[in-house]
Amino acid sequence: MSAGPPPYSRTKFAGDLLFTSGHIGRRTDGTLDEGIVEQTRQTLENLEASLVDVGLNRNDIVRATVYLSDMSLWSEMNIPYREFFDTQLPARSAVCVGLPAGILIEIDAVALRDTNESSAAL
Template structure:
């Protein structure tokens, strides 16, 4: 069985993709990497001061990027969750669990000093293997 090993870049809506030089997601073969994703839609931060809402928006954006790459949330094998305030871990963790509770990817959650916009409370990366 031969797999297509060409690189497929999946664009998002961020104007920063061209400036910084990244793609929302990249698929090579059966593997999809989704870039760090924040709760930013149409240039606006969604869910300011609401870590659970931001997490849900982030995961919706990730799900859409995966779909564009021919993958599903069920294909996700790893997430990396970056948060700016560890006191929000439970709200963010529960929102992650609503999406991934039955999928159970390997996951990390770490506190970082800051994200690009101070209104961002969470940023998530995902990796998927399409079966």
């Protein structure tokens, strides 16, 4: 018997805020790279694909939470993270959690649909 679709939404709007579920670095073919740099890049690409599906993009992200399997991965994770966001860095928290085998990172985010409002860093 198939388990069916997962019991959650990838994205959910609440007014102009979009909340995403956690994204990991699994490719569409089900494979997963071993390194944190590669997994972070793929995780961010997967996150952006969910945003694009609802008409948003990476620049609309105002907050992100990064879940790492080991905090020693922090510095390496920041390399592709900084490349992805360039100069428009969202607010962010990072925590160490237990993740399923082989998964080094998971990221969820909050994005703002209406970017006409000022979202400059204070």
